[in-house]
Amino acid sequence: MEPTRSTRPVVAVIGGGQLARMMQESAIALGIELRPLVEAPDTSTALVVASSTVGLPKNDELVRTLIEGADVLTFEHEHIPQTLLAQLEGSLAIEPPAHALLYAQDKLAMRERLTQMGAPCPRWARIDTLEHLQAFGDECGWPLVVKTPTGGYDGRGVRVIHEAEEAAEWFGRGELLAEELVPFVSEVAALCARRPSGQIKSWPVATSEQVDGVCSVVTAPAFGVRPETLEAARELGERIAEELGVTGVLAVEMFVVGEGADEHVLVNELAMRPHNTGHWTIDGAVTSQFEQHLRAVLDLPLGSTELRVPGSSCVMVNLLGSSFPCPARALGQALEGHPEAKVHIYSKAVRPGRKLGHVTVVDADPARARAEAEAVVTALRGQV
Numbered sequence: 303m304e305p306t307r308s309t310r311p312v313v314a315v316i317g318g319g320q321l322a323r324m325m326q327e328s329a330i331a332l333g334i335e336l337r338p339l340v341e342a343p344d345t346s347t348a349l350v351v352a353s354s355t356v357g358l359p360k361n362d363e364l365v366r367t368l369i370e371g372a373d374v375l376t377f378e379h380e381h382i383p384q385t386l387l388a389q390l391e392g393s394l395a396i397e398p399p400a401h402a403l404l405y406a407q408d409k410l411a412m413r414e415r416l417t418q419m420g421a422p423c424p425r426w427a428r429i430d431t432l433e434h435l436q437a438f439g440d441e442c443g444w445p446l447v448v449k450t451p452t453g454g455y456d457g458r459g460v461r462v463i464h465e466a467e468e469a470a471e472w473f474g475r476g477e478l479l480a481e482e483l484v485p486f487v488s489e490v491a492a493l494c495a496r497r498p499s500g501q502i503k504s505w506p507v508a509t510s511e512q513v514d515g516v517c518s519v520v521t522a523p524a525f526g527v528r529p530e531t532l533e534a535a536r537e538l539g540e541r542i543a544e545e546l547g548v549t550g551v552l553a554v555e556m557f558v559v560g561e562g563a564d565e566h567v568l569v570n571e572l573a574m575r576p577h578n579t580g581h582w583t584i585d586g587a588v589t590s591q592f593e594q595h596l597r598a599v600l601d602l603p604l605g606s607t608e609l610r611v612p613g614s615s616c617v618m619v620n621l622l623g624s625s626f627p628c629p630a631r632a633l634g635q636a637l638e639g640h641p642e643a644k645v646h647i648y649s650k651a652v653r654p655g656r657k658l659g660h661v662t663v664v665d666a667d668p669a670r671a672r673a674e675a676e677a678v679v680t681a682l683r684g685q686v
């Protein structure tokens with residue numbers, strides 16, 4: 303007998319961090335039931351979705367309970383066993399599908415597939431011995447970037463090495479990805495969303511800045527990059543979404559290299575879900591990445607990705623760590639004198655360097671928007 307469906311659309315989502323929490327805000331507005339599987343009862347999402355199920359995706363029984371009567375299953379992180387996805391195939395729509403999600407889960411598979419389709423990438427090699435790593439470094443030039451193919455995020459599982467021996471402890475766990483250390487001028491993110499039926503929409507390409515491998519500041523539209531390069535980045539993001547069969551939001555992080563007419567992009571990472579480089583869309587775009595992701599995975603018409611204020615700049619600054627046990631206790635001081643700032647706090651336990659929230663400011667002057675957002679973040683961190 304077919305399971306009884308809710309009277310409203312149901313989106314099951316695996317993951318209980320801030321991304322699913324912000325999906326809930328859009329789900330409420332659209333009248334969609336978000337049904338999350340969270341890692342613990344005090345996760346960012348569990349605190350705002352009373353019906354959260356607590357558990358891990360490796361628990362087949364929990365996942366099957368989660369998806370019963372749901373219209374679609376989606377994700378807020380990539381750490382989903384492919385074996386589980388294979389078992390669920392045919393039970394309901396899974397967006398993005400397993401065959402696409404693989405390329406966000408496995409960096410070696412991603413590099414191979416992007417190379418096959420002719421997408422511009424750093425020089426790279428599949429490495430399984432120190433001797434092979436040494437040979438690639440001698441050919442490519444030192445230093446190199448070495449990455450574990452799976453499980454890494456926010457700089458974890460990534461190491462810059464100046465000689466092969468520095469990666470010795472990583473061997474014995476499987477193959478590694480080695481890449482040239484790209485002499486990039488800046489980093490940009492091309493963000494788009496695609497429906498299963500094929501419609502695709504992109505937001506303006508944004509500039510992203512990292513601190514210790516963690517996204518710190520995002521500015522949209524991107525600055526200091528030729529319009530032709532930004533258009534090429536947007537087209538490349540959409541092409542990747544189409545050729546890999548991605549559904550929902552896709553973020554393609556890219557390096558900008560070269561100068562003048564030689565300026566071009568190289569693909570760094572892929573994320574098939576709402577992404578930190580797209581948080582600015584909540585306050586800066588007509589349709590946020592979270593609303594668009596829900597629309598896309600349900601195969602609903604996509605919303606406008608235009609700036610809410612044409613000609614403006616939107617700057618998002620991450621709140622990374624705080625001296626306060628709860629940064630919201632500093633809101634009075636943080637917001638004083640900054641009426642344009644929009645604050646988003648994730649209700650996560652405070653740890654040094656942890657993403658605890660973000661602040662967005664929209665202004666015609668990107669420098670002024672950044673200064674405003676950084677001032678608010680500074681106060682929330684307790685550095686005033």
